[in-house]
Amino acid sequence: MDSTLESMKDGESTVGGGVEDVYGEDRATEDQLVTPWTTSVASGYTLLRDPRHNKGLAFTERERDSHYLRGLLPPAVSTQELQEKKLMQSIRNYEVPLYKYVAMMELERLFYKLLIDNVEELLLVVYTPTVGEACQKYRSIFKRPQGLYISLKEKGKFLEAHAASAVLNFSENCTPDILTPYLDGIVSKLLMLLQNGKQMVQEGALTALASVADSSQEQFQKYYDAVMPYLKAILVNANDKANRML
Numbered sequence: 001m002d003s004t005l006e007s008m009k010d011g012e013s014t015v016g017g018g019v020e021d022v023y024g025e026d027r028a029t030e031d032q033l034v035t036p037w038t039t040s041v042a043s044g045y046t047l048l049r050d051p052r053h054n055k056g057l058a059f060t061e062r063e064r065d066s067h068y069l070r071g072l073l074p075p076a077v078s079t080q081e082l083q084e085k086k087l088m089q090s091i092r093n094y095e096v097p098l099y100k101y102v103a104m105m106e107l108e109r110l111f112y113k114l115l116i117d118n119v120e121e122l123l124l125v126v127y128t129p130t131v132g133e134a135c136q137k138y139r140s141i142f143k144r145p146q147g148l149y150i151s152l153k154e155k156g157k158f159l160e161a162h163a164a165s166a167v168l169n170f171s172e173n174c175t176p177d178i179l180t181p182y183l184d185g186i187v188s189k190l191l192m193l194l195q196n197g198k199q200m201v202q203e204g205a206l207t208a209l210a211s212v213a214d215s216s217q218e219q220f221q222k223y224y225d226a227v228m229p230y231l232k233a234i235l236v237n238a239n240d241k242a243n244r245m246l
Helices: 002-009 044-048 061-066 080-092 097-105 111-117 119-126 130-136 159-172 176-194 199-236
Strands: none
Touching: 080 097, 080 111, 097 111, 097 119, 097 130, 111 119, 119 130, 159 176, 159 199, 176 199
């Protein structure tokens, strides 16, 4: 047991199973395994379905053991550099710029690295003029939602509730580096919605705040003093008919 504690202090793990690494999971040891169904551990199919953390074949042997990926990926391990090389070769095989754009939009973790390393070649694909054609033909190339959508259909009494819902959906797939520049505006607007008298709007704002806090991680700490009074007021009045659903 003493050796196990020492290994934990030294930042080592004796076996796989939720080993702490760049994903911030709980640490597992030989005496205290972290089960794959623990919600704090991103593992198995859950990890592979998370575009923010899925590295595909770039997962090392140790990471595959740590995150229960054995059997869920082909056995080969491919570096990010090799993946980038293969992707660029695939994109170059397309003659139509719009097809290149669609292929780029399918990327997650490698998108920015690919763009930075090949900016002169790919800028015309992700920006003018190709992006204009993509907007015109968006209906035919749409595959899955990405980004934030607020249309004219939301205009009216439910606009605020729909806006909070859109922020919720957007923040769930965001990394802290994407959210951080906009946190001041997002949090201030959501706090304004919390003061709205409509329960639907308050519920949406509260749920969106929780999602933003979860996605922005430690960057959200500076907003605690501003957010807590509102949450405390809801809890104090939890038995009121208007606040029960909150």
